[in-house]
Structures are given as structure tokens and as C-alpha cells.
Amino acid sequence: MNVQGFHHVAIICSNYEQSKQFYLEILGCSLIRETFRTERNSYKLDLRLGENDYIELFYFLNPPARMSYPEACGLRHLALRVNELDKMVDELTSKGIVVEPIRRDELTEKRFTFFQDPDGLPIELYED
CATH class of the missing domain: 3.10.180.10 (2,3-Dihydroxybiphenyl 1,2-Dioxygenase, domain 1)
Structure with missing residues (x-):
């Protein structure tokens, strides 16, 4: 096996607009694509961070809470x-x-x- 690195990091958020603003405006990611997936009633936001790094930001209704910090x-x-x-x-x-x-x-x-x-x-x- 020859793993060459990470392709992307996937994050599920609880508030789509708030997280979209955070990753675009606060962290400075650039927007690649925004998709509403009708069959899942969810959003997927593809973001570029740096030259070759990507974040997939997902939004689903009522996702389970994150484990304890x-x-x-x-x-x-x-x-x-x-x-x-x-x-x-x-x-x-x-x-x-x-x-x-x-x-x-x-x-x-x-x-x-x-x-x-x-x-x-x-x-x-x-x-x-």
C-alpha cells in the first residue's frame, strides 16, 4: 500500500450558515462547490484550505452531539x-x-x- 497523504477532512456541523461563515470568512477557506442534496435533505460544502488541502463541510438535520472534549x-x-x-x-x-x-x-x-x-x-x- 502506498498512501500519499490526506485527500480531505470531513466535518459535520450543526448550524450550516454559521459554520459556512466561520470556515470561509474566519479561516479564509475558498469555496469550491456548494451542493444541496435533496435526497438527504442536507448540504455539502467543498472548501479549499491552502494549495492542496480540502475540507468537506456537511450539514444534516439533528446530527448526534460530538463526544466529550x-x-x-x-x-x-x-x-x-x-x-x-x-x-x-x-x-x-x-x-x-x-x-x-x-x-x-x-x-x-x-x-x-x-x-x-x-x-x-x-x-x-x-x-x-
């Missing part, structure tokens, strides 16, 4: 690579996003922090 079994968080962590933190806080204090990875000595999307999904910013 932060140490539930399963996908733990979404980590985004950034060049200027301080600048990103300033941008987020200026838009009303609560960002945790910046920490340093004890193994790599790189700086990182966390914030949450509208559904409480932990998102990490990791300085490259």
Missing part, C-alpha cells in the same frame, strides 16, 4: 500549519474567536495553540 476516543482535532502564529492569533481574536494561550511542543520546540469552530471542534494552529 477533549479526550474522547476518535478524531481528536484538526491541526492547521501556519507560518506566523502570532499574526493568526491576532486575526482570530480581532474577529471575536477565543484562542488558548500559545504553548511550545516539548518534542519539536514548535509553537502551537487551539481554538474552536462553532460546534466546539478543536482546531490547532501549529507554527511551521
Whole structure:
């Protein structure tokens, strides 16, 4: 088997308009395609993040709640690579996003922090 990397990350949101605004305007993703799937009464928003990274944002009526934060079994968080962590933190806080204090990875000595999307999904910013 020869896995070459991730194709996309799929996220299910509870409020489509709020999450759409967050990922487009706060995180700066670009819109690839927005689809309403009549047979499932749901939306799928394809977003580009960076050059080759994609997020599929889904909306379904009444999805089950996310497992407890932060140490539930399963996908733990979404980590985004950034060049200027301080600048990103300033941008987020200026838009009303609560960002945790910046920490340093004890193994790599790189700086990182966390914030949450509208559904409480932990998102990490990791300085490259």
C-alpha cells in the first residue's frame, strides 16, 4: 500500500450558515462547490484550505452531539500549519474567536495553540 497523504477532512456541523461563515470568512477557506442534496435533505460544502488541502463541510438535520472534549476516543482535532502564529492569533481574536494561550511542543520546540469552530471542534494552529 502506498498512501500519499490526506485527500480531505470531513466535518459535520450543526448550524450550516454559521459554520459556512466561520470556515470561509474566519479561516479564509475558498469555496469550491456548494451542493444541496435533496435526497438527504442536507448540504455539502467543498472548501479549499491552502494549495492542496480540502475540507468537506456537511450539514444534516439533528446530527448526534460530538463526544466529550477533549479526550474522547476518535478524531481528536484538526491541526492547521501556519507560518506566523502570532499574526493568526491576532486575526482570530480581532474577529471575536477565543484562542488558548500559545504553548511550545516539548518534542519539536514548535509553537502551537487551539481554538474552536462553532460546534466546539478543536482546531490547532501549529507554527511551521
